[in-house]
Amino acid sequence: MRPSTPARTDVRLRGFADLATVASAQEWVDRTARQLPALEVATAAAAGRVLATPLTAPADCPGAARASSDGYAVRAADTIGASAYDPVALRTRDPSGPLGPAAAALVFAGAPLPPDADAVLGFDAAQPSGDHVDVFASVAPGAGVHRVGQLLRAGHPLGAAGRVLDARDVALLCDLGVERVSLVGRPRVRLVIAGPKGGGPRDAHGPMLRTLVARDGGEVETVEVGAEVHGALGRALRSPGPELILVTGRTGTGPDDVAPLALAEAGDLTYHGLNLRPGGSAGMGVAGEVPVLLLPGDPLACLVAYELLGGRFVRRLGGRGPALPHPTRELELRRKLVSAVGLLEVCQVRVVDGGVEPLGLADSGGLAVASRADGFVIVPAPFEGYAPGARVLVHTY
Amino acid sequence: MRPSTPARTDVRLRGFADLATVASAQEWVDRTARQLPALEVATAAAAGRVLATPLTAPADCPGAARASSDGYAVRAADTIGASAYDPVALRTRDPSGPLGPAAAALVFAGAPLPPDADAVLGFDAAQPSGDHVDVFASVAPGAGVHRVGQLLRAGHPLGAAGRVLDARDVALLCDLGVERVSLVGRPRVRLVIAGPKGGGPRDAHGPMLRTLVARDGGEVETVEVGAEVHGALGRALRSPGPELILVTGRTGTGPDDVAPLALAEAGDLTYHGLNLRPGGSAGMGVAGEVPVLLLPGDPLACLVAYELLGGRFVRRLGGRGPALPHPTRELELRRKLVSAVGLLEVCQVRVVDGGVEPLGLADSGGLAVASRADGFVIVPAPFEGYAPGARVLVHTY
Numbered sequence: 001m002r003p004s005t006p007a008r009t010d011v012r013l014r015g016f017a018d019l020a021t022v023a024s025a026q027e028w029v030d031r032t033a034r035q036l037p038a039l040e041v042a043t044a045a046a047a048g049r050v051l052a053t054p055l056t057a058p059a060d061c062p063g064a065a066r067a068s069s070d071g072y073a074v075r076a077a078d079t080i081g082a083s084a085y086d087p088v089a090l091r092t093r094d095p096s097g098p099l100g101p102a103a104a105a106l107v108f109a110g111a112p113l114p115p116d117a118d119a120v121l122g123f124d125a126a127q128p129s130g131d132h133v134d135v136f137a138s139v140a141p142g143a144g145v146h147r148v149g150q151l152l153r154a155g156h157p158l159g160a161a162g163r164v165l166d167a168r169d170v171a172l173l174c175d176l177g178v179e180r181v182s183l184v185g186r187p188r189v190r191l192v193i194a195g196p197k198g199g200g201p202r203d204a205h206g207p208m209l210r211t212l213v214a215r216d217g218g219e220v221e222t223v224e225v226g227a228e229v230h231g232a233l234g235r236a237l238r239s240p241g242p243e244l245i246l247v248t249g250r251t252g253t254g255p256d257d258v259a260p261l262a263l264a265e266a267g268d269l270t271y272h273g274l275n276l277r278p279g280g281s282a283g284m285g286v287a288g289e290v291p292v293l294l295l296p297g298d299p300l301a302c303l304v305a306y307e308l309l310g311g312r313f314v315r316r317l318g319g320r321g322p323a324l325p326h327p328t329r330e331l332e333l334r335r336k337l338v339s340a341v342g343l344l345e346v347c348q349v350r351v352v353d354g355g356v357e358p359l360g361l362a363d364s365g366g367l368a369v370a371s372r373a374d375g376f377v378i379v380p381a382p383f384e385g386y387a388p389g390a391r392v393l394v395h396t397y
Numbered sequence: 398m399r400p401s402t403p404a405r406t407d408v409r410l411r412g413f414a415d416l417a418t419v420a421s422a423q424e425w426v427d428r429t430a431r432q433l434p435a436l437e438v439a440t441a442a443a444a445g446r447v448l449a450t451p452l453t454a455p456a457d458c459p460g461a462a463r464a465s466s467d468g469y470a471v472r473a474a475d476t477i478g479a480s481a482y483d484p485v486a487l488r489t490r491d492p493s494g495p496l497g498p499a500a501a502a503l504v505f506a507g508a509p510l511p512p513d514a515d516a517v518l519g520f521d522a523a524q525p526s527g528d529h530v531d532v533f534a535s536v537a538p539g540a541g542v543h544r545v546g547q548l549l550r551a552g553h554p555l556g557a558a559g560r561v562l563d564a565r566d567v568a569l570l571c572d573l574g575v576e577r578v579s580l581v582g583r584p585r586v587r588l589v590i591a592g593p594k595g596g597g598p599r600d601a602h603g604p605m606l607r608t609l610v611a612r613d614g615g616e617v618e619t620v621e622v623g624a625e626v627h628g629a630l631g632r633a634l635r636s637p638g639p640e641l642i643l644v645t646g647r648t649g650t651g652p653d654d655v656a657p658l659a660l661a662e663a664g665d666l667t668y669h670g671l672n673l674r675p676g677g678s679a680g681m682g683v684a685g686e687v688p689v690l691l692l693p694g695d696p697l698a699c700l701v702a703y704e705l706l707g708g709r710f711v712r713r714l715g716g717r718g719p720a721l722p723h724p725t726r727e728l729e730l731r732r733k734l735v736s737a738v739g740l741l742e743v744c745q746v747r748v749v750d751g752g753v754e755p756l757g758l759a760d761s762g763g764l765a766v767a768s769r770a771d772g773f774v775i776v777p778a779p780f781e782g783y784a785p786g787a788r789v790l791v792h793t794y
Contacts, residue, residue, distance in 0.1 A: 014682060047608040061765050070677060108649055108678050110763055151765040171605035171696045172764040207441040208568035252505055276448030281505055298507030299568045327724055338471060366507055367569040368458050369547040
């Protein structure tokens with residue numbers, strides 16, 4: 001339509017005359033997204049980050065004997081002969097110093113033992129009474145005690161490469177004195193919001209993708225919204241910095257759909273048009289050194305294309321597994337789920353009485369329907385859907 | 398031991414002569430943690446936040462007719478009589494303007510229709526050929542079209558109070574033009590890290606609790622580590638600001654356990670000592686106007702006490718449900734799980750062949766064991782554990 005853009009026809013044909021499969025697009029993601037280099041990060045700031053190299057315990061844990069359960073720290077020899085009929089009285093002491101003979105100190109699990117204690121007596125075998133405790137049973141040396149290195153030997157594996165560190169891991173590492181850990185870099189993503197056709201100033205994509213990129217371990221570096229789209233895309237695509245550029249909107253085949261053309265001009269438009277519903281107008285390629293995903297302007301199509309391709313890219317860059325991060329449940333389908341043969345469809349579903357029912361067709365309803373969904377079902381291209389009673393894998397929100 | 402602290406004996410007796418139940422401590426949390434007031438926040442920044450008031454659709458969606466599926470937008474009347482034997486040829490047009498007679502425009506789901514189109518023909522009924530498409534079937538008016546308000550009527554409920562907004566919600570609200578939403582305030586938490594007895598400069602609690610508080614929708618406002626503990630606690634407890642103070646360490650009954658005493662002096666020590674394992678030396682109360690939780694210094698005991706009490710407090714303040722946020726699965730126990738009658742025990746478990754096995758006793762192993770766990774099982778106080786083969790509810794990490 002524009003005499004100045006003769007490449008448009010090629011782009012259009014390339015995109016939609018022959019739809020690429022989602023599988024081939026995902027293979028492109030897997031080939032193109034190279035895990036970022038490792039960097040040293042303070043352990044205290046490592047929660048939610050990904051280990052780049054395997055971690056091992058730097059020292060024995062505990063480094064000194066400590067109580068493994070609540071009770072009274074004692075010298076086991078002091079309890080010999082104790083019974084319910086003939087209790088032994090031990091003076092109550094604080095656990096911070098030596099017990100001395102015939103004494104007991106209240107301790108809680110994890111606390112260091114008095115230096116001369118060698119056992120912890122459970123509450124069921126002891127009864128406090130004024131300044132002493134009556135002990136009703138003897139205890140063996142070592143009972144209720146964690147010996148040096150009993151929990152963790154120096155060199156014991158603490159986490160394989162690729163492990164996402166959680167609050168427990170970080171606390172353990174801090175506790176063990178591991179001050180810095182080697183983590184996979186955090187992927188930086190640039191968003192170029194070209195916006196849906198006829199869209200106003202409202203940007204739904206930026207907030208949505210910022211949230212999803214963070215979920216997948218990346219961070220949105222900059223967001224460029226609107227402006228003169230073709231030029232902005234060209235500039236953004238050629239400007240170095242991020243590990244991935246996500247362009248949303250203008251991905252179709254109409255005269256305003258400048259995104260594929262801009263990518264083709266800035267580098268290579270490897271795929272445009274996928275056998276995906278919704279989200280089929282997605283595309284991908286490389287601008288200079290930077291991989292670029294083109295995500296549809298329709299917010300749900302954008303979400304679906306991000307989930308299947310963008311999230312996978314970010315997770316790969318950041319050393320995470322490529323699989324979708326949604327918890328899955330296998331549930332029985334309560335109503336027929338209709339899908340087109342030849343398209344991989346992502347159908348929003350709702351949980352009803354322990355089963356699921358589809359919320360219309362994959363391409364119907366957009367976000368207004370998806371935000372009522374409890375999850376989604378992916379129907380592979382060869383299937384025309386599933387009959388009621390089929391068990392389907394639900395990716396839950 | 399210190400002549401200047403005569404209150405110590407009272408505090409100690411109050412704490413552990415009579416252990417409070419976890420249930421009564423949780424009731425105290427539920428009584429004390431009042432939901433924070435609502436505030437208006439930009440929708441784009443609302444992901445992960447909690448709705449304070451119910452939201453409804455501000456306008457019909459779509460506001461104008463649009464394609465509900467990919468295909469060719471047509472005027473239905475132009476397809477009357479079309480069949481595989483007698484296809485109707487329609488000129489291909491762009492969808493941005495009126496079609497005019499005998500024309501079709503490629504559209505994708507969600508795109509606005511040309512103003513004179515009233516149906517979308519699926520690809521199965523149309524074959525592109527040069528500058529036109531051959532149409533093999535007639536289509537009814539309205540097919541493949543979302544009418545004004547079909548997806549969402551103005552006033553339709555979009556989310557109840559208490560809903561945690563996710564990427565979908567935020568995108569939908571932005572798309573609908575909802576610029577600000579009423580959210581529950583984000584709880585501010587102050588950490589006072591008194592540290593475990595004999596602990597060095599390593600702070601495991603701060604990084605762990607910062608991560609967990611963020612997970613529960615709060616934010617850690619300040620962290621005070623170490624220093625002269627009794628004085629620091631007194632100052633921290635009396636200084637206004639946060640909605641909750643978490644003190645870690647020094648919660649036991651020894652001479653260094655200044656936290657309960659400091660809380661008793663700064664306000665009220667409501668409970669000290671719970672029937673909880675690990676975590677039994679936890680305490681709680683109010684300093685001035687600010688609720689305070691005392692969490693044990695042992696990192697796993699601290700984690701458990703935070704999960705059962707601190708997280709609940711933060712979630713209540715922030716308008717979330719009190720329940721634990723961990724996904725649950727009912728799994729079969731592969732080995733005996735031993736627990737003390739009279740104590741609520743939190744046992745770390747590992748998933749093995751689709752069942753679970755306990756990683757030792759609840760109080761054994763600390764974080765070194767917990768960081769190998771896949772989840773935990775809560776054994777209520779009346780139970781002495783579960784036999785192999787029992788189905789147990791696993792809270793998964």
